[in-house]
Amino acid sequence: MKAFSDYHPLVLLVYFLSILIVAMFVNNPVIGLFALFGGILFCIMLSKRSEAAGNLGFYIPLFFMVAITNPLFSHNGVTPLFFLNGNPVTVEAFAYGVAIAVMVIGVMMWCKCYSAIMTSDKFLYLFGKAIPKLSLVLSMALRFIPMFKRQMHKVSRAQRSMGLYSSKSFIDKIKSGMRVFMAMLSWSLENSIETSASMKARGYGLKGRTNFSLFRFYPRDGALLSVCVVLLGVTVAGIITGDTAFYYYPRISELTLTPLAVAVYAAFGIMSFLPFMIEVKEALKWKYYISKI
Amino acid sequence: MEILHIENLTFTYPKTKKPAIENIDLSINSGEFTVICGQSGCGKTTLLKLMKKELAPAGEKSGKIFYDGVLQEELPDKKSASEIGYVLQNPDSQIVTDKVWHELAFGLENLGIPTEVIRRRVGEMASYFGIQDWFRKKTDELSGGQKQLLNLASVMVMQPRILILDEPTSRLDPIAATDFISTLQKLNRELGLTVIIAEHRLEEVFPIADKAVVMDSGRIIASGAPREIGDKLSEINKEHPMFCGLPSAVRIYNALGIEDSCPLTVREGRAFLEKHFFNAAESEKAELTEIDKMTTEYEHSETAAIEMKNVWFRYEKDLPDILRGTSLKVYGGEIYCILGGNGAGKTTALNVISGLDKAYRGKIIINGKQIKDYKGNSLYRKLLALLPQEPQTVFIKDSVREDLADMLEILEIPKSEREKKIDEISKKLGITELLDKHPYDLSGGEQQKCAIAKILMSEPRILLLDEPTKGLDAFSKLTLRKLLRGLKQEGMTIIMVTHDVEFSGETADRCALFFDGEILSADIPERFFSENNFYTTAANRMARGLWKYALTCGQVVEKCQNSKGEAT
Numbered sequence: 001m002k003a004f005s006d007y008h009p010l011v012l013l014v015y016f017l018s019i020l021i022v023a024m025f026v027n028n029p030v031i032g033l034f035a036l037f038g039g040i041l042f043c044i045m046l047s048k049r050s051e052a053a054g055n056l057g058f059y060i061p062l063f064f065m066v067a068i069t070n071p072l073f074s075h076n077g078v079t080p081l082f083f084l085n086g087n088p089v090t091v092e093a094f095a096y097g098v099a100i101a102v103m104v105i106g107v108m109m110w111c112k113c114y115s116a117i118m119t120s121d122k123f124l125y126l127f128g129k130a131i132p133k134l135s136l137v138l139s140m141a142l143r144f145i146p147m148f149k150r151q152m153h154k155v156s157r158a159q160r161s162m163g164l165y166s167s168k169s170f171i172d173k174i175k176s177g178m179r180v181f182m183a184m185l186s187w188s189l190e191n192s193i194e195t196s197a198s199m200k201a202r203g204y205g206l207k208g209r210t211n212f213s214l215f216r217f218y219p220r221d222g223a224l225l226s227v228c229v230v231l232l233g234v235t236v237a238g239i240i241t242g243d244t245a246f247y248y249y250p251r252i253s254e255l256t257l258t259p260l261a262v263a264v265y266a267a268f269g270i271m272s273f274l275p276f277m278i279e280v281k282e283a284l285k286w287k288y289y290i291s292k293i
Numbered sequence: 294m295e296i297l298h299i300e301n302l303t304f305t306y307p308k309t310k311k312p313a314i315e316n317i318d319l320s321i322n323s324g325e326f327t328v329i330c331g332q333s334g335c336g337k338t339t340l341l342k343l344m345k346k347e348l349a350p351a352g353e354k355s356g357k358i359f360y361d362g363v364l365q366e367e368l369p370d371k372k373s374a375s376e377i378g379y380v381l382q383n384p385d386s387q388i389v390t391d392k393v394w395h396e397l398a399f400g401l402e403n404l405g406i407p408t409e410v411i412r413r414r415v416g417e418m419a420s421y422f423g424i425q426d427w428f429r430k431k432t433d434e435l436s437g438g439q440k441q442l443l444n445l446a447s448v449m450v451m452q453p454r455i456l457i458l459d460e461p462t463s464r465l466d467p468i469a470a471t472d473f474i475s476t477l478q479k480l481n482r483e484l485g486l487t488v489i490i491a492e493h494r495l496e497e498v499f500p501i502a503d504k505a506v507v508m509d510s511g512r513i514i515a516s517g518a519p520r521e522i523g524d525k526l527s528e529i530n531k532e533h534p535m536f537c538g539l540p541s542a543v544r545i546y547n548a549l550g551i552e553d554s555c556p557l558t559v560r561e562g563r564a565f566l567e568k569h570f571f572n573a574a575e576s577e578k579a580e581l582t583e584i585d586k587m588t589t590e591y592e593h594s595e596t597a598a599i600e601m602k603n604v605w606f607r608y609e610k611d612l613p614d615i616l617r618g619t620s621l622k623v624y625g626g627e628i629y630c631i632l633g634g635n636g637a638g639k640t641t642a643l644n645v646i647s648g649l650d651k652a653y654r655g656k657i658i659i660n661g662k663q664i665k666d667y668k669g670n671s672l673y674r675k676l677l678a679l680l681p682q683e684p685q686t687v688f689i690k691d692s693v694r695e696d697l698a699d700m701l702e703i704l705e706i707p708k709s710e711r712e713k714k715i716d717e718i719s720k721k722l723g724i725t726e727l728l729d730k731h732p733y734d735l736s737g738g739e740q741q742k743c744a745i746a747k748i749l750m751s752e753p754r755i756l757l758l759d760e761p762t763k764g765l766d767a768f769s770k771l772t773l774r775k776l777l778r779g780l781k782q783e784g785m786t787i788i789m790v791t792h793d794v795e796f797s798g799e800t801a802d803r804c805a806l807f808f809d810g811e812i813l814s815a816d817i818p819e820r821f822f823s824e825n826n827f828y829t830t831a832a833n834r835m836a837r838g839l840w841k842y843a844l845t846c847g848q849v850v851e852k853c854q855n856s857k858g859e860a861t
Binding site: 137143162195197200203 | 348374378386388390400401403406408412415429433447448617645647670673674678681683685687688689690703704733747764849
């Protein structure tokens with residue numbers, strides 16, 4: 001999963017935001033299904049094989065839970081399937097439950113992909129320009145936390161070998177832990193004095209600080225960005241004109257198939273499977289290169 | 294051309310009477326490699342910090358510092374920030390950001406340099422230092438040596454003309470330290486960079502330096518070419534305490550007082566010894582009888598204080614074994630030293646003995662009882678204590694006294710007796726004056742002593758030390774050696790794990806090599822080291838052609854003097 005995540009952070013952010021917003025707020029089964037399957041495919045590409053089974057075990061039950069909850073509590077709709085405790089369980093509520101489940105799982109999948117691809121440095125790069133100080137502070141925090149953890153581990157081991165954490169009682173453990181934590185506070189202060197010396201020595205605080213990053217905006221980033229914008233434009237157009245409007249209550253509406261609606265489905269379909277297509281294209285390209293060598 | 298000029302500099306910290314440095318006159322030429330040495334607390338760090346105005350401590354200052362002909366106060370901020378580079382001691386706390394590439398760019402960002410230029414300069418520096426393989430890594434994932442190299446590179450990227458380093462290798466293992474020093478030498482040779490370095494490990498720095506400056510209690514007592522330093526010190530005092538910090542070749546040369554040019558490296562020292570004492574070599578047979586006598590004369594108690602029998606250990610199920618059937622036997626009252634390469638698992642072995650990590654196979658017997666039979670904390674009460682690699686981690690209070698009292702509280706010793714106990718131990722270790730200081734304000738050697746004081750509170754019979762000489766100057770090592778010897782006299786069993794060949798050669802009763810998860814060839818130091826070619830003391834490497842079993846500078850000097858006595 002290299003090709004897609006190598007795009008410029010701005011492009012990635014625009015892409016993820018459009019997918020997530022459309023998937024969350026457009027109540028249309030076709031769009032929902034595209035988002036779900038696009039997300040699943042993307043997730044499979046991102047995750048390791050060993051994780052896949054565990055994920056299935058989590059998401060499938062969740063899907064059914066969400067799908068069943070709605071008809072149990074919502075009794076809207078005009079086509080009852082059967083009665084439960086004197087309340088009707090309707091086809092509409094059931095369908096709506098499934099649609100919600102599709103949406104929730106789909107959005108979860110996309111969020112998972114988002115956090116895997118938009119790493120901290122990409123995020124910092126995007127928002128660092130707006131707030132330069134914040135990006136440095138975040139970067140320093142990300143540096144400090146693992147160091148703090150490691151030192152804390154060392155200190156508590158040293159203390160344990162000196163007889164701290166003496167008994168197995170809970171109170172003693174908490175007391176000992178507090179001792180170590182207090183020591184860590186003065187360690188952090190001490191540490192930060194040296195860090196600030198090192199910052200000053202390298203000219204921190206001079207006027208006109210710039211922000212450096214490794215990211216570059218290549219032509220291909222521009223190309224992908226325009227594709228995204230065009231596809232999003234088509235989708236939004238369909239939503240505004242109401243061509244893709246869909247209702248579950250009181251009766252499930254029919255899927256509209258006007259030319260614009262079909263265009264919207266096509267556009268969003270392409271968008272959902274974009275990372276997959278890029279990945280496949282790249283893989284084929286490599287295969288082709290290798291076979292030439 | 295003179296790049297840095299210091300005139301009659303005196304500096305006093307607030308609330309103290311005695312100046313930290315006094316009447317310093319120093320002139321550094323462009324392209325010179327200068328090493329500043331002296332005991333900890335002699336004012337090296339203060340002097341170095343004053344050289345860079347951003348880091349100058351608050352206090353009363355008189356005298357003048359000129360950089361490139363301009364008075365320091367009048368130097369533009371940007372010029373001062375970029376042209377005077379400064380590398381501190383601790384590799385960890387100097388790193389500011391989370392990614393290697395960001396750290397490299399940090400200084401340039403501060404100078405307001407545009408992205409395209411930063412990209413080029415960072416790229417250039419990263420490839421010069423061989424950083425390209427870990428360029429996109431997190432700074433936290435690097436080893437200590439890599440971290441310090443990154444600190445150096447992220448200063449070098451600002452294109453300084455003068456580089457100031459304050460004990461940059463004191464927290465590194467010997468191999469990383471040697472790498473670091475040779476990088477400095479390369480920068481000095483290839484870029485003509487002016488280097489000023491304060492160092493304890495003079496064995497490597499002395500031969501490559503153009504100039505050495507020796508400081509003692511805030512003053513410069515000798516300065517000049519490294520070859521002349523020994524003679525200059527001898528003029529002040531034949532047995533000046535600073536000698537113990539100089540390279541072995543210089544020490545031997547000065548102790549013998551032969552008219553010749555002073556050797557600096559092992560190679561020169563060897564040539565020097567062979568030139569003057571070529572006919573003093575002892576026959577192999579005589580040497581063998583002597584060493585056999587030493588081996589048989591080595592007395593130890595019959596009972597084992599610690600015994601490991603086929604111990605296996607790994608951190609996680611899927612990770613490789615670190616101890617693979619390790620066995621060892623340490624007798625009561627012995628100083629036992631485990632040497633070995635970096636990451637070999639020496640520290641792990643110590644942690645397993647101390648019960649911090651649990652072996653999954655094999656037996657560990659402490660004082661005749663298996664380690665798993667010590668319930669709760671009984672192992673750490675009056676029996677066994679471990680001094681971790683960073684003595685800082687031992688302290689958890691705001692002063693040494695509070696820390697010692699805290700330890701006594703944990704040991705459930707009544708309040709009335711605590712004061713007396715603290716008094717006793719601090720007199721014994723000579724830390725009475727340090728009791729009310731904050732542990733972090735102490736120098737490395739002082740911290741070590743106070744940490745030992747704290748762990749001695751539990752009255753252990755067995756002391757485990759992990760790299761006790763890391764970051765210590767020669768003088769502190771001497772004190773530590775005396776301390777350990779003293780504890781041995783009282784019947785303490787000491788196991789230490791170290792890289793420091795010199796220290797273990799002079800201190801240990803028996804040494805052993807840890808390799809590939811096993812402990813090999815435990816023997817008395819004279820025999821242990823003389824069988825090694827590389828892993829032995831500098832003095833031994835110099836003299837081994839003449840006297841195979843001479844290990845310390847003292848022993849070599851003694852052999853030389855004996856042979857002279859015979860000749861005349």
